Amino acid sequence: MKRKSPGNAGQVVRRRAYQDPVDREEAALTRRYKACIRCRMQGIKCFPNPRDHTRPCITCELANPKLWVLPCVRYKLTDASLFRLGPTEDFLKSKRWAGRQIKELSTWQSADIKVVELTQDHGNTRIRIPVRKFKPIPGDILFYRWKISSGERTYVCPPYAVTHVEKVGAELRRHIYDTTAVHVESIVNSNNTILVETFRIAMKSVASTRVQDVQIRNLIKDTLDLWVASRLIEKPWRICGDETLGMKPDDDPESGYFGRIPVTPIMDLQIDQLVIQMIVKPLGKSILTCLEQQTKRSKHSNWFATYLCFFILLHNYEVATSHDREFAELHRLKDRYSNYPLLEGFHSGAKTILAYFHYRSKGGIPFMLDWADGVAVKMAETTEEQTEYLRKLVDMVQVSGNEFLRLKESDVYEEDLYFGSQLFEKSWQPSRTL
Ligand SMILES: [Zn+2]
C-alpha cells in the first residue's frame, strides 16, 4: 500500500513490509478483527494479544484497572445493522427488483392514475399515493394467503402498483419528518415513564433554540426520523379513503387483514423498499458516522445528545423485535421470531451501541452524578429542561434497578428497555443473547 509521508510532502513512500513473522501475524489479526473501541477512539494502533487473540488487546490490558474497564471489543459503530433490508424469501411479493433499487414499473395496463389514501393507524397519520393498473409478469404475487384452522384462505387484489416512485419516496420522507410527535404518542408505551420522558426531551431538544449546535439538533432529529421510518416498514398499510380500487374489506375473522382493505402486495413491497432505500439507509449511515465522530470528540457538551440518540436507536431494536414476534404469530410460524439472522444483527448492533456509550460515559458516571448540583450541569452544558430530565431519570433508574436486572437476564428481547436499560448499568458487560 502506498501512502504519503507527512514529513516529505509530495514524496510517496511504501509501507515497510513486515519482516518479523510475529509482526505479520499481529497485523493480520488486527485487519481481521479491526481495532477495538478503545484504540479506535484514541486513534492508536490496536495490537491484539499475541498469545491469544481472544484476550484483551495490549492497550486494554495495560488500562488502569482501578477505573472501570470497558471490555476489549472489536465492534465498529458504522457497521451496526439498524433495520431490516427487505422481506425474507418466503414473503417476497415480486422478483422484479431482486434486491436492486425500486424503479418505475414498465409494464402498465392503463394510463389512468388513481390516488389512494393509506394509513397504518398510528394516530391519525395518512398518506396519499398515486397508483396505476399494471400487467403482471411471472413472479408477481397478487393475493394474500393465510392459514386457518381448516386449511388456507386467499384474498385476491387487483393489479395496482405505485407510480411516480421517486416523488412518492420524497413524499414519504416529508411524511416522516412531519409526524414524529403523532408516531411517538401512538407507539411509545405510555406506562413506561423513562421511555415517555426520554422521547419528550428528545423532541424538545430538537425544537429548542437553546440547543445551539445545529449539527447536534439535526442528529437528534435524524435519529427520531429513523425511528419513525422504521415503523413505516412494519405494520401493514390499509386503504382508508374513498378510492378503494374496487376492493372490499376482508371478511375473514381469522385473517390478519380482517375488517380492512389491504394495499396490494406489490404496493406493499414498493413502499417498504422506497422507505428502506431512499430514507432509512442514508439516514442510518449518516447517523452512525456522526455518532462515531461525536463519541471520538468526547466533548462534555455533546454527551447528552449522543445519549439520546443511542437510547432511541436501542428502543428501535426493541420495537422492531416486537414487530418480528407479532409477524411470527400472525403467520403462525413455529418459532418465537420470524427472522433470526435479522435479530442476530440487531443484538450485535445493540451491543456495539452500548459499548460505545459506556466507553464514552466512562462506566455510566453521568448517571451517578448529582444533577441538582451546579457542577455537573455546567460541565455537561445541558439546558434547564435537560437537567430536570436527568434529575428525574437518576431517580427512576434507581427505582427500576431490579427490573433492569431481570430484563438483562431474560430472553424477552422485544420488551421495552430490554437494551435501553443497559445504558444505565454500572460496569456494563455485553451479555450472551440468542
Ligand atoms: Zn485495542
Ligand SMILES: [Zn+2]
Ligand atoms: Zn482493546
